[in-house]
Amino acid sequence: MNFGLSESQQILKNNARKFFAVECPVSEVRRIMETESAHDEKLWRSMAEQGFPGVLIPEDSGGMGLGMVELAALAEEMGRALVPGPFLATLLAGAAIEAAGSKKHLAEIASGEKKATLALLESGASWNPDAVAMEGLTGEKMFVPDAGVADVIVVAARDRGDLALYTVYGDSVQRTAMPGVDLTRRLYKVNFAGARGELLARGEAAGSALDRALDIATVTLCAEMTGGMQRVMEMAVEYAKTRKQFGKPIGQYQAVQHQCADMLIWTESSRSAAYYAAWALDNHAADARAAVSVAKVYASDACRETGNRGVQVQGGMGFTWENDVHLYYRRAKASESAFGDATFHRERIARLIIDRMNASSAVGV
């Protein structure tokens, strides 16, 4: 048993860190987040040259054909660098297309020619696919990530009562921005009146493709959150070492130091959970779906609390626009609820684990 990254996984991670340090320093993040779509085509092309949008896409479709652990390693670095734009949205859509057994758009996604997203939420804002009510390509979807720059939108809808997935061309639908707290990843309302697109899957095939894609994106998000937490912790610790009050570095006061210790515990634990879930998905482990929810429950709370401590430790300075911590703080809030918040995933664990444990039979460990 070995929980560490393999040499090639570690190289991928190190290279990603170097790449984003050069291509997407926080000054770039700040520049890009002030643009209309928080997307920068040049950065996207550079990322595509590295193969990032195609990490999971099979080699025969032009991707890198790697696994979830590699993706998690990459996502952790993207979270650390707070990379703005449609990476996660595109990943989600690509995973749905592939899980549906299609190759449609995959090569263009892998090459960076097309960006994509997935439209699931409606006005009730539920992440449960059972809540999808939209009949065919009519009506509106809400909170669709990065739809503004998406060339392809995978849409979950009903086809005579059955769940169905469609691929729709981004330029055939009406997209309205929904500005939120996270400035680096934009949300849109999408109206599908007049949409051009094709059926991708329906019935059980659609349901399982959607489930698989959401699981993949959720774990990726958890790894990304871990990278963000790591960075927030580092900023706070650095500040606590240098900032002096009452003649001592504030990190010498337990009230501050122990907040830093908690940030470490939350970050490391989120990391363990995210990588375990990534491995479990790759290896079709029996507890893979529960592990996804475990990672999201933990990271949702831990990432928010790390953000809270990260600001608090830096005091007034942490509350300024100039300090980068708020960019992570805002992202943490969006990530907390994306793909279902902790409450949602706890209920999912209850269905996956607790409801399957029988009252009358002793349960093995």
Place this chain on the structure above:
Amino acid sequence: MNFGLSESQQILKNNARKFFAVECPVSEVRRIMETESAHDEKLWRSMAEQGFPGVLIPEDSGGMGLGMVELAALAEEMGRALVPGPFLATLLAGAAIEAAGSKKHLAEIASGEKKATLALLESGASWNPDAVAMEGLTGEKMFVPDAGVADVIVVAARDRGDLALYTVYGDSVQRTAMPGVDLTRRLYKVNFAGARGELLARGEAAGSALDRALDIATVTLCAEMTGGMQRVMEMAVEYAKTRKQFGKPIGQYQAVQHQCADMLIWTESSRSAAYYAAWALDNHAADARAAVSVAKVYASDACRETGNRGVQVQGGMGFTWENDVHLYYRRAKASESAFGDATFHRERIARLIIDRMNASSAVGV
């Protein structure tokens, strides 16, 4: 507006503190809690001489005819001294009898000749009177406080579907001890087969008498919890001042000092809430019932957490039998669930407050 105790209320409180310091020091608490019933007749008689069992009972029934604020002041001191035995149980029963408009047993309760209790919970262990299912004087009640020494038991039961209260003679029923974590206040299972007793009230009269008695006892318990919290905090602060590690009093370390600060916040806040609720009950304030639940929600969590910090601050010493903090810690656990835990009272607040606020109408402050 004056939130402070009046002179006579303060005198009552000071006298109670002196009385219990002499009559019920912690050495006595330890002796009494090792007895079968955790009741000491001599202590009870002394308390009766002070009029304590009759604080609320009208003067024409031999009581002191005082109000809830006076009772809260007394209860705070009893909680501080961790007075064992059936005071709260007797109070609850007496309040139910009086609220039902009866004078039965009240004079003997006030004089200390009779101890009493109230039997409500059944196997479902719900504090909601609607959950009462026992038909007349048959079957069993559970978790009845101090039933072992009760001369009179007020029982909630069904009389052809309607809620009814009966007074039953303690020596006519079968009482079995249910040993629990709190060593100072015993619980019993009571089997009413062959019980001798009379109907006290039925229907709405029974319901409102029961509600009133529970409200009174709940607020009294909250005040008692506050007194316990105060004592736990004092012990912890005293220890933090004198115990040295690494060359300094441990209270100089913020990790310890700030736990003490939290104990103060919880204790003072519980006190504010308990006294407000006491005053609100006395004055039939519109928010009196909600205020009772507010006090219990807050105190249930605060008292437990103060106990947790109280042990933690004292480290290994706090975990010994010899240290008094565990006696309070055990009482806190019992008090947390007595008359409904925080979850129960939050749901009660939801019914009293939230359900009555209308979605469409603007709500005044």
Place this chain on the structure above:
Amino acid sequence: MDLNLTPQELAFRDEVRAWFAANVPKDWVKRRNAEESMEARFTYLRAWQRKMFDAGWAGVSWPKEYGGRGATLMEQVIFIEEMARAEAPPMANVLGLGLIGPTIIAYGNDAQKKRYLAKILSAEEIWCQGFSEPNAGSDLAALSSEGKLNGNAFIVNGQKIWNSYGWAADWCELVVRTDPSVEKHKGLTVLLVDMKSRGVEVRPLKQMTGESEFCELFFRDVRVPVENVVGKVNDGWRVAMGTLMHERGTFGAGLQVNYRRNFNRLVEIAHQMKRTGDPLVRQKLAQAYTEIEVMRFNQMRAFSRINETGVPGPEGSIQKIFWSELNQRFQQMAQEILGPYGQLAHGAPEAIDEGQWAYGYLRSRGNTIEAGTSEIQRNIIGHFVLGLPKSY
């Protein structure tokens, strides 16, 4: 113990309530969240203060001899609560009325009282405060802005931060170091500085919410006449602490009303979203109700005690910790109930209450930092209330 208002208090409340009912501008609630320039907003608030002044409601807590109303503490609390209840606009000169005026009354000389007090009440001259510095936040006494005596004036150099209203202010209560040779609490002096003096620069400081609630102040060779010293030279720590003591006084009275209004509004929205049947939502809302009520009871007790003893004590730290941490929990809980809608910002058509919940969440993060961090407040409780050794 009697929590009913006395007949006098009731009469006062009725008078205040009636006045606000008749005079609070009807357009304020809409205007509050609207986009408008800070200057335009401020002109509006100045006019509103002038209206309150004319009716005798500016400086309620000030002694009558200085143009105030000489209200008891309980009357001040009632006034603040009623102002919040009526959703009245704040007064433009909030620092002058609440902090600096009382400081001048307590420590200033007759000439200063005569020169400054009336114009504070009428909002003719707006005041701000220059206390915190980049390297002197929690450790205020470590401040390094200096005032060097040169003839009949101090020459002031330095930088201040977390300054409110600096961009609008005519005057500033400034703390500077006038004797660097003695230990840090002993060489400070409080100066009243004309913001139009040569060498004063005001820069907005953008917060994580995107607003600029605060400014940075820069002083370069600013000349302040010696007659503008409040109290004695090198006795500024005592004067500044006196000012801060007011900050923790009756401020919470209005907060409690605002929190309750936020709670009521959240319940209303939750009803509309049909979420109040969800047991989890019910628990959360009931917990919020509980905490807001306990805050109210704590405040009633604290005000009642101050009313008797006359001095706000270190227990003010309990209130500060309580309201700041409560609001953070409340805003988080609101986010959980509102779901992704709660995150939508001002300008999003679907945003609830024009993005006030997203803003409220971000803004609450500052609550445990501003006006003394939670860490400092727990130090105060530990040392000054519980008598534990000083931990810093």
Place this chain on the structure above:
Amino acid sequence: MDLNLTPQELAFRDEVRAWFAANVPKDWVKRRNAEESMEARFTYLRAWQRKMFDAGWAGVSWPKEYGGRGATLMEQVIFIEEMARAEAPPMANVLGLGLIGPTIIAYGNDAQKKRYLAKILSAEEIWCQGFSEPNAGSDLAALSSEGKLNGNAFIVNGQKIWNSYGWAADWCELVVRTDPSVEKHKGLTVLLVDMKSRGVEVRPLKQMTGESEFCELFFRDVRVPVENVVGKVNDGWRVAMGTLMHERGTFGAGLQVNYRRNFNRLVEIAHQMKRTGDPLVRQKLAQAYTEIEVMRFNQMRAFSRINETGVPGPEGSIQKIFWSELNQRFQQMAQEILGPYGQLAHGAPEAIDEGQWAYGYLRSRGNTIEAGTSEIQRNIIGHFVLGLPKSY
């Protein structure tokens, strides 16, 4: 990254599992909670260890040359997990096997290894540890028990506390101060003390649970021959720290299995009480599941890292904080679900699982104190992991 067991690890697991399946006494689970004397219980556990020893399972982690199995860290983890899974009784000489034997192996001389190790494995001689003192808990180096050299022996005087198994022990690993003239870490020595020596007294120490898991040891003019020094005289701090390092190693592996069993049992009870349909209960149980799983993942990662690097680092403090605070939250959550039934103690006919939940709640209170308080663990993380200045 590969979380599957290697073929060797799998083979080891299967062998361990099969042996436990065939050999764990069937009466243990019932006996565990039954009332019996500590002595009778201990005789039983000694026999059990002898059985494991005879089959080669005592000292799995010990090098083969000292009678152990030379297992890799991952095999040790597997062994501990399987032992917990099989609900096997603990071995009688748990401290000798886990802490003191390894200390003698690392720091002892050949004569000591020859004299003591085999009898630790066979449970012929039981060991305990004398480290903490009433005034030296978190600050262990402040201990004041003294050993004065007198000819060829140390004369030991002092008091130890939080000692496990002292009442049953034949030997004690004792830390004493042998040079009070130097700074506190430098004058300590580790001695192996025969508990039958004249002047040794053992008193049970009653905990808040009512049990006496721990003892106090009193030493009055106890003579300890100089050949019983482990390592060098006045080098005891290094030896004692080596012992404590073992404490934070693989211990958690069994805990994780036990926590999961407790969780499963709680779900079973909640189903029986028909409470698993309640959304609040579902949330609580799912949160507990989450935390126990995260603990498992954290441990897998930590073991995997130690397996590679060979040394347990200060990150052990993360595990300690995690399992102790998790268990406190879990036990509280169990109380909330079980309601008043959860509070019923051993002996109450209606008590669930013979009062184990009431006991578990009280016992968990000690978790954040024993084996290094949460406060000390956070100091370790702050200073040794994050590089912040020492805070104490």
